[in-house]
Each structure stands twice: as C-alpha cells, then as structure tokens.
Amino acid sequence: MKNVRKLFYAAGLMVGVACLMLSSCSKEGPQGPAGVNGINGVNGTNGLNGKDANGSCLVCHTVANFDAKIAEYHLSKHYLGTTSNRFTKFCARCHVSEGFEQILGSGLFVVANDMPASNRINCTTCHSHNGFDFTGDTVSQVLATTSPVFLNYNKNLTSTDFGKINNLCVQCHQIRGATALVYSDTTLVPKVLKAPFDQLPYFPFTNTDDNATVEYRAGRSFSVHDGNQSNLFSGINGYEYAGKTYTRTWKHSDMSCTDCHMNEFDAATGEGGHTLWVNKAACTACHGSDKITPVQALIEAKRIELAELLTTKKIFKKTVNSTTGAISYSAVATHDFNGKLYPTTQTPGDLFALSSSMNTVSPTTGLVVYDNILKYAKDSDYTNRIGRLWKYGELGAAYNYAYINSELSKGAHNPGYALQLLQNSIDWVTAN
Ligand code: HEC
Ligand code: HEC
Ligand code: HEC
Ligand code: HEC
Ligand code: HEC
Ligand code: HEC
Known part of the structure; x- marks a missing residue:
C-alpha cells in the first residue's frame, strides 16, 4: 500500500512537470514579447489545479x-x-x-x-x-x-x-484491555495450555451494583497496562461508584496531547518538540509558578493511602524490596486458576492450580510459541488471603489504584477526576 501510494505521488508530480514544459514550448521564428504566466497544471487524476511545490x-x-x-x-x-x-x-x-x-x-x-x-x-x-x-x-x-x-x-x-x-x-x-487464558481443568495433572486468550468477564466495568460479588482468580488481572493516559485525560473508564458524581472536564480538556507533549523544543533540557517530553518550564508562562509538582504530590499521597487501606483489607499485599527498599503493592487472588477458593489457613496436602508463563521464541520461525503451563502446588500465601469473593466495590478500588499507578502522569492529566477516583474508592472500602 505504501509503495503504491509513493508511485501515485511520483506520477502526479511528473504530470505537473510535463504540463509546465508544454506551456513554455515556442514555435520557430523570432522571439516575441514575454507571454503571461501559464495557469497551474491540472492533475490528471482528480482534475484539481496543481500546486507550487516550493510554496506548499x-x-x-x-x-x-x-x-x-x-x-x-x-x-x-x-x-x-x-x-x-x-x-x-x-x-x-x-x-x-x-x-x-x-x-x-x-x-x-x-x-x-x-x-x-x-x-x-x-x-x-x-x-x-x-x-x-x-x-x-x-x-x-x-x-x-x-x-x-x-x-x-x-x-x-x-x-x-x-x-x-x-x-x-x-x-x-489507551487501556490495553485485560486478557486471560480461558481454560478450566481440575485433573491435577500439569499440562501445557494452548487455550485462547479472551477479555476478562468484568471488563469493561458496566456493573452498577457495588456489592455484587466476583472471583479474582490466579492468572488473571484487572491490569489496564501502561498507556491509559487518554482515559484519565478525558475523565472516563475509571471504576465509578453508584450514586457518586464525577467531573470529567478540566482546565486543559480542550488541549491536544501535542499542545503539551510537542510544545516548544528546548535544546538544553531535551524537552518539547518531537522528543514527546513535556517542556514544563514553558508552562510557567501562564501558570506563573510550578502548578504541576504540588498536584502530583497530592495525588501520589492519595494513591499510597488507598494502597495501604487495600493492604489492611487483604485485597493487596505489600512487598518491600530487600535491597532497594522500594515498596510495591499487588492484588491477592481469591481463587486459584480453576476457580477454587483459597483458604486463609494452611490446608496440608491441598493443591491449587497456577498458570506460569513459559512462552518461548521458536529458533526456526522466530515466532513466539505460546506455551503457558498449568501447575499444581500448595499455597504458601494463605496468611495474606481474604478467604471470600471480592465485592465489585473492592475490585473497582483495586482497579482504580492500577488506573492511576500505571498512568504515569501522577494525575497531571486530570487532577480532579484522579482525586475523585481515589477518594471515592477510599470512602467505599472504608465504609463497607
Ligand atoms: C505539513 C508538513 C508537510 C507538508 C506540507 C508536505 N509534507 Fe511530505 N511528508 C511530511 C512528513 C512528516 C512525511 C513523513 C516522513 C517520513 O515518513 O520519513 C512526508 C513524506 C513525504 C513523502 C514520502 C512518501 C510517504 O508518504 O511517506 C513524499 C514523496 C512527500 N512527503 C512529498 C511531499 C510533497 C510533494 C509535498 C508538497 C506537495 C509535501 N510532501 C508536503 C510532511 C509534509
Ligand atoms: C493498546 C496498545 C498497547 C498494547 C496492545 C500493548 N502495549 Fe505495552 N505499552 C503501550 C504504551 C502506550 C506504553 C508506553 C506508555 C506507558 O508506559 O504508559 C507501553 C509500555 C509498555 C512497557 C513499559 C512499561 C515500563 O514500565 O516501562 C512494557 C514492558 C510493555 N508495554 C509491554 C507490553 C507487552 C508485553 C504487550 C503485549 C502482551 C503490550 N505491552 C501490549 C501500549 C500497548
Ligand atoms: C495539559 C498538558 C498535557 C496534555 C494535554 C497531555 N499531557 Fe501527558 N503529561 C503531561 C504532564 C505534565 C506529564 C507528567 C510529566 C512529568 O511528571 O514529568 C505527562 C505525562 C505523560 C506521559 C508519561 C511520560 C513520563 O514522564 O513518563 C505520557 C505517556 C503522556 N503524558 C501521554 C499523553 C497523551 C497520550 C496525551 C493525550 C491524550 C497527553 N499526554 C496529554 C501533560 C500533558
Ligand atoms: C508519535 C507520532 C510521531 C512520530 C513518530 C513522528 N511524528 Fe512528526 N508529527 C507528529 C504530530 C502529531 C505532528 C503535528 C504536530 C502539531 O503541529 O501539533 C507532527 C508534525 C511533523 C511535521 C510538520 C510540522 C513541522 O514542525 O514541520 C514534520 C515535518 C514532522 N512531523 C516530521 C517527522 C519526522 C521526520 C519524524 C521522524 C524522525 C517524525 N515526524 C516522527 C507525530 C509524530
Ligand atoms: C504506535 C503506537 C504509538 C503511538 C501512535 C504513540 N505512542 Fe507514545 N508510546 C508508545 C509506546 C509503545 C511507548 C513505550 C516505548 C518504550 O518504552 O519503548 C510510548 C511511549 C511514550 C512516551 C514516554 C512514556 C514513558 O514510558 O515514560 C510518551 C510521552 C509518549 N509515548 C507520547 C506520545 C504522544 C504524545 C503521541 C501522539 C503524538 C504518541 N505517544 C503516539 C506507543 C505509541
Ligand atoms: C494559556 C495559558 C496556559 C498554559 C500555556 C498552560 N496552562 Fe495549565 N493552567 C492554566 C490555567 C488558567 C489553569 C487553572 C488555574 C489554576 O489552577 O491556577 C491551569 C491549570 C493546570 C493544571 C491543574 C493545576 C491544579 O492545581 O489543579 C495542570 C496540571 C496544568 N495546568 C498543566 C499544564 C501543563 C503541563 C502546561 C504546559 C505544557 C500548561 N498547563 C500550560 C493555563 C495554562
């Protein structure tokens, strides 16, 4: 397609050149006075006048x-x-x-x-x-x-x-859409899964009953994937609690991504223009001072507050990296891969299904071989398990945490909506 398009353009340009040459052809005999400029050539394909290439x-x-x-x-x-x-x-x-x-x-x-x-x-x-x-x-x-x-x-x-x-x-x-292996098997025999990926049953969040229950199975995820900047910017696709109102537009809703991410290039900092990094110094022309850092600090604090709350409720688990000290939070599954509830105490001899990602690249074709393996093992995480189904309100709070956490602007893309998503999640989980 690209090549066809290129050929088409090349042909179009040549037609233009040929027309120009014809209009300047002279017959034999003495040279007369200079004629008036010829009209622009006509493009044979669509009948429109040609354009002066230098100008356009x-x-x-x-x-x-x-x-x-x-x-x-x-x-x-x-x-x-x-x-x-x-x-x-x-x-x-x-x-x-x-x-x-x-x-x-x-x-x-x-x-x-x-x-x-x-x-x-x-x-x-x-x-x-x-x-x-x-x-x-x-x-x-x-x-x-x-x-x-x-x-x-x-x-x-x-x-x-x-x-x-x-x-x-x-x-x-945009949000990638959470996918999962759709497969069910309780034979307790390890096997390679060739099952297809499908979108998770709770995506998108059309649910309006915050108290409806839902399994959060091992091997699944409510991850939005990096890149949901567009959703926060437009104030859409967060988990919104019944009876709450949300403000979607904000001061810069009319702007394009490029108004900020391709603003004036600064060679000294390597920001602006086609670097796609925001030249934040240029924003102070209007703002007077740095409005971005305080807003980001506020939203980061709310994000941590929500994560800590979800940790106390055993929806999240907190991990501290022993060498770097970095803190991370992850959601704890309620059920194993096959949908069997994880108990909160040790159950000797009891095995639970997990899928582990074992995709490999074929040395002959260079293509990825999707070989996820279903394995069975004892559960070592029982002290962190909630021991029951999640409520949608809990799933929504966990999702909202991920929505803000993976969005990367730390709320700068829509401070109001970001704060509402986090605060309403905190309020609902606290009250329920
Ligand atoms: C608004 C800016 C702009 C203008 C005006 C413009 N171009 Fe381009 N052109 C581009 C960009 C950007 C590319 C992509 C460069 C790349 O892919 O490496 C491009 C690519 C091309 C290509 C490569 C083929 C393709 O489609 O990738 C050709 C041929 C071309 N332009 C011809 C022209 C001609 C002839 C004109 C005037 C009639 C023109 N362009 C006017 C921005 C412009
Ligand atoms: C719908 C588009 C989309 C799809 C599909 C997608 N990604 Fe991404 N991904 C992005 C964007 C956009 C970014 C960069 C923006 C960001 O990090 O927020 C990104 C960033 C990443 C990062 C970097 C995150 C980091 O911490 O630096 C990784 C790793 C990644 N993607 C892996 C994957 C893998 C693996 C797949 C396929 C299973 C995938 N992505 C499919 C859009 C997508
Ligand atoms: C009002 C200005 C503004 C607009 C409009 C805007 N952004 Fe941003 N964006 C920012 C700021 C500010 C940051 C945070 C940069 C920082 O913390 O250094 C950011 C961060 C990001 C990041 C993460 C980059 C990083 O620093 O890691 C991505 C990706 C991104 N924006 C994409 C987009 C996309 C896509 C759009 C359009 C849907 C968009 N932005 C619209 C201001 C804007
Ligand atoms: C991520 C997408 C993206 C990539 C990759 C990209 N551009 Fe662009 N480019 C844009 C957008 C969007 C605009 C319009 C910016 C505006 O005016 O808001 C643009 C505008 C332009 C223009 C016209 C405006 C001007 O200032 O002259 C040129 C020329 C251009 N790009 C060349 C390039 C070249 C060359 C490359 C590769 C080195 C490139 N672009 C890569 C998105 C991209
Ligand atoms: C073809 C898909 C695609 C398009 C179109 C695209 N991006 Fe990206 N963008 C990505 C991916 C993938 C990454 C992650 C790159 C990596 O980490 O290797 C990324 C990274 C970024 C980052 C850095 C984020 C970070 O991880 O810190 C910014 C900022 C960004 N993009 C802005 C833009 C803007 C603004 C536009 C539109 C003008 C745009 N992108 C268009 C796919 C895309
Ligand atoms: C044309 C003037 C103008 C420009 C340019 C501008 N802003 Fe703004 N911005 C405003 C106004 C006005 C407000 C709202 C008033 C306020 O909060 O002080 C605002 C508010 C914001 C807010 C919300 C602050 C808060 O406390 O809620 C963010 C985030 C923001 N701007 C980001 C940016 C970024 C990033 C840039 C540069 C890429 C930028 N703005 C450039 C005028 C501008």
Whole structure:
C-alpha cells in the first residue's frame, strides 16, 4: 500500500512537470514579447489545479526541518525505550511500526501473527500523506490517522473521538484491555495450555451494583497496562461508584496531547518538540509558578493511602524490596486458576492450580510459541488471603489504584477526576 501510494505521488508530480514544459514550448521564428504566466497544471487524476511545490512542500520538506525533527525524535522514549519493538501478536499493534499500520488497515484488535524483523515506532508510523492540496489543517493531512478510536476496552464496538491529533496517540495510549487464558481443568495433572486468550468477564466495568460479588482468580488481572493516559485525560473508564458524581472536564480538556507533549523544543533540557517530553518550564508562562509538582504530590499521597487501606483489607499485599527498599503493592487472588477458593489457613496436602508463563521464541520461525503451563502446588500465601469473593466495590478500588499507578502522569492529566477516583474508592472500602 505504501509503495503504491509513493508511485501515485511520483506520477502526479511528473504530470505537473510535463504540463509546465508544454506551456513554455515556442514555435520557430523570432522571439516575441514575454507571454503571461501559464495557469497551474491540472492533475490528471482528480482534475484539481496543481500546486507550487516550493510554496506548499517546503513548509515542511527542508533538510533543516527534517534533520531537526530526527534529532528531537532521537531523544524520545519511542526511539530510546526498550519496548518499542515488542513484536508478539498481542503487543505488535502498539509496540511496532508495521503492527500499527496493519491494525489501522484491518480495524482489528490484534495483528494477524507475530511480527519478527519489524521496526520500532518511527516517522512513518505516525506520518503518511493523505493529500497534497495543503489548505487549512495541513498537519492532519500528514498523519497516519485522525479518526475516532475503537478502544480495546469496548471490544472495538464503539468509537470514541478524542480530537484529531489525539486520535493518533490514543490508538496506542489507551487501556490495553485485560486478557486471560480461558481454560478450566481440575485433573491435577500439569499440562501445557494452548487455550485462547479472551477479555476478562468484568471488563469493561458496566456493573452498577457495588456489592455484587466476583472471583479474582490466579492468572488473571484487572491490569489496564501502561498507556491509559487518554482515559484519565478525558475523565472516563475509571471504576465509578453508584450514586457518586464525577467531573470529567478540566482546565486543559480542550488541549491536544501535542499542545503539551510537542510544545516548544528546548535544546538544553531535551524537552518539547518531537522528543514527546513535556517542556514544563514553558508552562510557567501562564501558570506563573510550578502548578504541576504540588498536584502530583497530592495525588501520589492519595494513591499510597488507598494502597495501604487495600493492604489492611487483604485485597493487596505489600512487598518491600530487600535491597532497594522500594515498596510495591499487588492484588491477592481469591481463587486459584480453576476457580477454587483459597483458604486463609494452611490446608496440608491441598493443591491449587497456577498458570506460569513459559512462552518461548521458536529458533526456526522466530515466532513466539505460546506455551503457558498449568501447575499444581500448595499455597504458601494463605496468611495474606481474604478467604471470600471480592465485592465489585473492592475490585473497582483495586482497579482504580492500577488506573492511576500505571498512568504515569501522577494525575497531571486530570487532577480532579484522579482525586475523585481515589477518594471515592477510599470512602467505599472504608465504609463497607
Ligand atoms: C505539513 C508538513 C508537510 C507538508 C506540507 C508536505 N509534507 Fe511530505 N511528508 C511530511 C512528513 C512528516 C512525511 C513523513 C516522513 C517520513 O515518513 O520519513 C512526508 C513524506 C513525504 C513523502 C514520502 C512518501 C510517504 O508518504 O511517506 C513524499 C514523496 C512527500 N512527503 C512529498 C511531499 C510533497 C510533494 C509535498 C508538497 C506537495 C509535501 N510532501 C508536503 C510532511 C509534509
Ligand atoms: C504506535 C503506537 C504509538 C503511538 C501512535 C504513540 N505512542 Fe507514545 N508510546 C508508545 C509506546 C509503545 C511507548 C513505550 C516505548 C518504550 O518504552 O519503548 C510510548 C511511549 C511514550 C512516551 C514516554 C512514556 C514513558 O514510558 O515514560 C510518551 C510521552 C509518549 N509515548 C507520547 C506520545 C504522544 C504524545 C503521541 C501522539 C503524538 C504518541 N505517544 C503516539 C506507543 C505509541
Ligand atoms: C493498546 C496498545 C498497547 C498494547 C496492545 C500493548 N502495549 Fe505495552 N505499552 C503501550 C504504551 C502506550 C506504553 C508506553 C506508555 C506507558 O508506559 O504508559 C507501553 C509500555 C509498555 C512497557 C513499559 C512499561 C515500563 O514500565 O516501562 C512494557 C514492558 C510493555 N508495554 C509491554 C507490553 C507487552 C508485553 C504487550 C503485549 C502482551 C503490550 N505491552 C501490549 C501500549 C500497548
Ligand atoms: C508519535 C507520532 C510521531 C512520530 C513518530 C513522528 N511524528 Fe512528526 N508529527 C507528529 C504530530 C502529531 C505532528 C503535528 C504536530 C502539531 O503541529 O501539533 C507532527 C508534525 C511533523 C511535521 C510538520 C510540522 C513541522 O514542525 O514541520 C514534520 C515535518 C514532522 N512531523 C516530521 C517527522 C519526522 C521526520 C519524524 C521522524 C524522525 C517524525 N515526524 C516522527 C507525530 C509524530
Ligand atoms: C495539559 C498538558 C498535557 C496534555 C494535554 C497531555 N499531557 Fe501527558 N503529561 C503531561 C504532564 C505534565 C506529564 C507528567 C510529566 C512529568 O511528571 O514529568 C505527562 C505525562 C505523560 C506521559 C508519561 C511520560 C513520563 O514522564 O513518563 C505520557 C505517556 C503522556 N503524558 C501521554 C499523553 C497523551 C497520550 C496525551 C493525550 C491524550 C497527553 N499526554 C496529554 C501533560 C500533558
Ligand atoms: C494559556 C495559558 C496556559 C498554559 C500555556 C498552560 N496552562 Fe495549565 N493552567 C492554566 C490555567 C488558567 C489553569 C487553572 C488555574 C489554576 O489552577 O491556577 C491551569 C491549570 C493546570 C493544571 C491543574 C493545576 C491544579 O492545581 O489543579 C495542570 C496540571 C496544568 N495546568 C498543566 C499544564 C501543563 C503541563 C502546561 C504546559 C505544557 C500548561 N498547563 C500550560 C493555563 C495554562
């Protein structure tokens, strides 16, 4: 498709050149006075007037401009990060260039197969020309997509419009959708699972009864995955408690991701422009002082308060890294992989099912072999178990913690909604 498009453009340009040559052809005889300028050539394909390439193309296509963009982009995490080349089937759509191009074309949730030998996110991932009649909104004419996004969260059933440029970023910077191996077996024999992945039954959170119960099985997750910036920015898809009101819009709701993440480039700090890092110094022009750090500190404190509360309720478990001292919180499963309740005391001889991820890369094809193994073992975590089903309100609180924790802006993308999600979770768990 790309190549076809390139050929088409090349042909279009050549037609333009040929027309120019014809209009300046002269017949034999003495040279007459200079004629008037010819009219612009007509593009044979769509019948529109051609454009002066110097005027319209060189707005962007100067060597200096492209060199600057390349240098800036080389400071971005898209370029420097370690994960922008994950090519497995469930990751490629957001983590590699060819994967992104494929899902834009197919409109599907995942790519057709693993994509070894693919490229990390680069200029052509985000850019592609869809016209040369540059008037008005020129920028969106050079972006790969500006269409509303079919969020993974909704299983691609409805599209959400985040605004033109945002729709490009949000194709990737969205909730990945929690998937799990769908498999059930109680034979107590270890085996390799070839079962398909499916979206978890409690995604998305359409539930309105906070007291309804739910299993939180080993091997499953309510993880939103890194990248749900778009949801917080728009104040959507958090777990919202019945009877509470939520404020979705805020001061900067009208801004594009790029208004902050491609603001003026500062060579000294390596922020702004195509680095995709926010040049925060530029924000003080309006703010007068640093408004971001205090807001982030407030929300971080609330996030920890919620995690500590969930730990006392045995919904979370707190782990302190013995060498670094780093604290982390993880959710504790209520049931094993097959749906058997974990007791809160030791039950000698009792075995519980766990799946462990043993995916390997085939040395012959380079493709990932999905070989999760189902194993059985005694439970050593019984002192941390809650010993009952979770309530939806508890699942929602745990989910809201993850929503804020993995979002990375520490609430800066929508301070009001972030605080409401955390505070309402704290209030509900405390009261129930
Ligand atoms: C608003 C900025 C902008 C303008 C104006 C612009 N381009 Fe581009 N062009 C780009 C970007 C960005 C790329 C992608 C670069 C890449 O992928 O390496 C690109 C890529 C191209 C390519 C490579 C093929 C492709 O689709 O990837 C061609 C050919 C091209 N432009 C021709 C032109 C011509 C001819 C004009 C004027 C009629 C023009 N461009 C005007 C920004 C612009
Ligand atoms: C093709 C998918 C894709 C698109 C489109 C995309 N991103 Fe990303 N973005 C990623 C991935 C994947 C990473 C993580 C890269 C890594 O760590 O290797 C990332 C990382 C980032 C980071 C750094 C986050 C961190 O981990 O600290 C920022 C900031 C960012 N992107 C902003 C943007 C903005 C703004 C846009 C739109 C102009 C955008 N991205 C478009 C996939 C994408
Ligand atoms: C819907 C798009 C999407 C899909 C699908 C996706 N990711 Fe990501 N991932 C992102 C974005 C965007 C980022 C960077 C932004 C961020 O870290 O918040 C990221 C970041 C990461 C990171 C870096 C986190 C860190 O702490 O630095 C890892 C690791 C990762 N992804 C692994 C995976 C794996 C493995 C898969 C497939 C099973 C996958 N991702 C599928 C969008 C996606
Ligand atoms: C993550 C997506 C993304 C990637 C990757 C990306 N760009 Fe862009 N680029 C954008 C967006 C979005 C805009 C529009 C910015 C705006 O005006 O808000 C843009 C604008 C541009 C423009 C026109 C505006 C100008 O200032 O001239 C050029 C040229 C350009 N990019 C070149 C490049 C080149 C070259 C690369 C590779 C080194 C690249 N881009 C990589 C998203 C991207
Ligand atoms: C009002 C300005 C603003 C807008 C608009 C905005 N962001 Fe951010 N973003 C920030 C700030 C501030 C941070 C936190 C940076 C920090 O702590 O250093 C951030 C952090 C991030 C990060 C994590 C980067 C890091 O520092 O690790 C990603 C990824 C990101 N934003 C993506 C997006 C996407 C995608 C959009 C559009 C849906 C968006 N942002 C819209 C201001 C903004
Ligand atoms: C055009 C002026 C303007 C610019 C530029 C601007 N802001 Fe703001 N911002 C405001 C105003 C006005 C408020 C709300 C009033 C207040 O809280 O003082 C605000 C509030 C905020 C808040 C909420 C603060 C709080 O206490 O709740 C955040 C976060 C924020 N801005 C981020 C950013 C970031 C990041 C940038 C730079 C990329 C930025 N803003 C650039 C005008 C601006």
